[in-house]
Structure formats: C-alpha cells, structure tokens
Amino acid sequence: MQIRYYKEYSRYLNRMMEFKVYGHAGRPVIIFPCQSGRFYDWEDHGMCNAAAPWIDRGKLQIFTADSIDPESWDNHGPERPRIEMQERWYNYVCEELTPRVRAINREQGPDHEGRILVGGASMGGGHAVNFYLRRPDLYNGTIALSGLYSSRMFFGDYMDDLVYRNSPCDYMRNFPDDHPYKKLYEQADKFILCCGQGAWEGDLLASTKELQGILESKGIHPIVDIWGMDVSHDWPWWEKQWVYFLQKILGNP
Numbered sequence: 447m448q449i450r451y452y453k454e455y456s457r458y459l460n461r462m463m464e465f466k467v468y469g470h471a472g473r474p475v476i477i478f479p480c481q482s483g484r485f486y487d488w489e490d491h492g493m494c495n496a497a498a499p500w501i502d503r504g505k506l507q508i509f510t511a512d513s514i515d516p517e518s519w520d521n522h523g524p525e526r527p528r529i530e531m532q533e534r535w536y537n538y539v540c541e542e543l544t545p546r547v548r549a550i551n552r553e554q555g556p557d558h559e560g561r562i563l564v565g566g567a568s569m570g571g572g573h574a575v576n577f578y579l580r581r582p583d584l585y586n587g588t589i590a591l592s593g594l595y596s597s598r599m600f601f602g603d604y605m606d607d608l609v610y611r612n613s614p615c616d617y618m619r620n621f622p623d624d625h626p627y628k629k630l631y632e633q634a635d636k637f638i639l640c641c642g643q644g645a646w647e648g649d650l651l652a653s654t655k656e657l658q659g660i661l662e663s664k665g666i667h668p669i670v671d672i673w674g675m676d677v678s679h680d681w682p683w684w685e686k687q688w689v690y691f692l693q694k695i696l697g698n699p
Contacts, residue, residue: 458538468508469501471555475563478570485512499699529608565589567684582630592650595657637668642677
C-alpha cells in the first residue's frame with residue numbers, strides 16, 4: 447500500500463495542516479476523525495489495513511483529514527469563537543483540502559471529480575454528513591458510522607447562523623423542495639447512515655433516526671442501516687461496518 451504524508455499551509459486556519467493518503471488510485475474518500483481525533487487515527491485503528499484489498503487494486507484511495515475539534519465542538523469556551531473556528535475548518539476542507547484530494551487522485555488514475563466520498567465514525571460521521579449535505583456539488587455520498595447530526599450535545603440551546611449551518615437536523619428541517627441540491631442528493635452514489643443499538647450508541651442512534659425522519663419528510667432517502675443490540679460505539683464494530691459498506695459501494699476487491 448502506498449502511503450504519503452502531507453503538511454501544508456491553510457490560509458483559512460492560518461496554520462500548517464496535516465493529512466495522509468493511502469493508495470495510489472481509485473475512488474477517493476475523505477475520512478474525518480472521531481471527537482478531537484487526529485489524521486492518523488484511521489490508520490492506527492486498522493481501518494486502512496481493513497480496506498487494503500481495494501486500495502492495493504487501485505479501487506480506493508483514502509485521504510485522512512485532521513480535526514480542530516478541541517477548538518470548536520469539544521471546547522467549553524464562548525460559543526461564537528468556537529463555531530467560527532468550525533466554519534474556518536469547513537472552508538479549509540472544501541476550498542483547500544478537497545482540491546488537493548482531486549489533484550493527488552488524478553496523478554495515477556482517472557478523474558473522479560464530483561465523485562468524492564466522505565466518511566468517518568462518531569463525530570467524524572457527523573462531519574461527513576454535514577459536508578455532504580452542504581456541498582453535494584463536491585461530495586457524492588457518505589459512509590457515516592455512529593454519527594451525531596445536531597449541535598445540541600456541544601452547543602446546548604445556543605443557536606446562531608454558523609451553528610445552524612453546521613447542524614444538519616436544524617438546517618434540513620427548513621430545506622425547500624425546489625432547492626437545486628435536491629437533484630444532487632438523488633444522484634448520490636451511496637448516502638449511508640449506520641448505527642448500532644448497543645453500548646454508548648443511544649444518543650447517536652437517536653440522532654440518526656431524527657435525521658432520517660427529517661430527510662425522508664423532504665423526499666431525501668438515505669440508506670439507514672441499524673445494526674444489533676450487541677453493536678457498541680467502538681472500533682471493532684466500525685471496522686466491520688466499514689468493510690461491509692466498501693463492499694456495497696466498490697464491489698469485490
């Protein structure tokens with residue numbers, strides 16, 4: 447497996463940002479880390495090795511983004527500076543990291559522009575869905591595992607324009623039927639929301655079902671896959687789910 451490390455300056459965040467790339471070609475997927483996690487966590491927990499059959503055959507290329515959660519969501523300071531940091535990170539991913547993903551992905555394979563997946567587990571799954579719903583012109587689907595899709599757990603009753611933009615359960619309630627993104631959602635490769643029903647999954651399961659209900663009321667139909675009562679909020683289960691959904695999207699390695 448080809449692995450490359452990058453450290454590049456972000457004008458949106460005014461700092462160097464790190465990411466890694468796994469594989470030489472194939473369908474690109476941007477992975478966001480769990481709460482306050484780092485760009486190397488997906489590798490460290492065996493998720494890249496689990497995807498090796500697709501990576502080695504040039505069917506999948508993984509890009510692992512870094513987070514700034516300790517300065518935004520996972521922080522107890524004043525709300526407005528925290529959500530402003532989140533929005534700067536959102537702009538970094540869309541306007542800086544994603545063009546780099548496209549450029550690197552084109553080096554040794556076909557152009558997948560418009561067909562970038564986003565994914566992650568726990569808070570990473572929540573980030574993935576937020577990026578997809580806000581920018582279906584850039585991203586074509588999700589593999590979101592045990593995600594949280596509302597701002598309430600981290601911002602309580604506080605709401606402003608930027609919290610609203612980063613809380614899918616809130617902004618999708620007001621999604622207009624004639625919005626041009628509706629057609630883009632219909633063209634998604636796979637819009638996957640998965641969650642277990644076991645230990646530590648209660649809040650995430652409720653959030654998944656809440657978003658499902660909101661989306662379906664708007665005529666948007668994600669693939670919602672609820673796993674069993676033994677399926678906990680932890681890496682061994684996320685690995686099983688990750689491989690299962692890669693098979694659904696990419697077929698046999």
